[in-house]
Amino acid sequence: MEICRAYKDEVSYLKYEESYFHNTAIIAKNKENIVGVLEYNILNFKTAQIVNINIFDEKVKYETLKELIEEISYWNPYLKEYIYKEQSGNITVKDLNTLGFIKKENWVKLINNNIKVFKIYMKDIKVEQLTVDRDKLKNVERWINAPENIIITCVLMNDKIVPIDGYSRLIAAYKKGFPYVYGYLKNEKDVNMDFLKTCIKWCENEGIFNIDDLNNRIVSKEEHKKIWVDRCRKYFENN
Structure with missing residues (x-):
């Protein structure tokens, strides 16, 4: 079973096209056949x-x-x-109970974690990505309207907040003049810190230290692949 976010050519399987742009549409594949789809909205820092x-x-x-x-x-x-809120299609009460949902006003599944979301000021962010894909940026600009729309994954390195994803969203926030966004810290044990340090060194060598610098590195999809994606892939092939 392969589980991934929906690609553009899979939008026809979705009920809401906006789920694709929000990256909140998930596709399940079994031997290349699409066997299921789930779409969700993030309502706040607690609830989806x-x-x-x-x-x-x-x-x-x-x-x-x-x-x-x-x-x-x-x-x-x-x-x-x-x-x-409601059962749809072939989803039964038994399915929901088996998955850990309980019936209150709506069906609810509680998640046990102690991860805290906190405010991150744009000026305090240390960048570890060389470029931003222009097409991805346009997609997120469609729906980002407030700092609360942006929750990114970070690590703390030498007292600096380093995002390890969400750079398209960060640039969209920067362009809209947001002074801060939100994020949460990921355990360093779950992050390839050697790779992250290498990425930071790549950025520093090219004069990219903060979001302001990265804003000048918005490129086409093809350039982003050549400059950033292929370089990351080569790193892992050699290490």
Whole structure:
């Protein structure tokens, strides 16, 4: 089973096109066949609302549901609960109970974690990415309207906040004049710190230290792949 965010050519499987632009649409594949889809909205720092679940293959129904739900936590480990307002398609009460949902006003699944979301000032961010994909930036600019829309994964390195994802969102925030965004800290044990230090060195060698510097490095999808993605891939091939 392969679980991933929906790609552009998979939008037809979604109920809400905006889920694709928000990166909140998850696709399940089994031997290249799409067997399920889940879409959700992040309501606040605590809660995500599942707005669509659709399972296309009954033979792998439970496995698909379980992995789709778990993928929400993979991308948003700070969330404390998922709510689901109604059963849809072939999702049953038994399915929801088996997945750990309980019936209150809505169906609710509680997530046990102690991850805290906190405010991050743009001026305090240390950059570790060389370029930003112009197309991705345009996508996130469609829906980013306030600092609360942006929650990024970070590590603390030498008293500096270093985001390890979300640079398109950060540049969108910068362009909209937000003085701060939000984030949470990831345990260093779960991060390849050697690679992160290498990325920071690459940036410093090219004069990229902060968000202001990265704002001058918005490039095409092809350039982003050549300058950043391929360089990262080569690093892992050699290490």
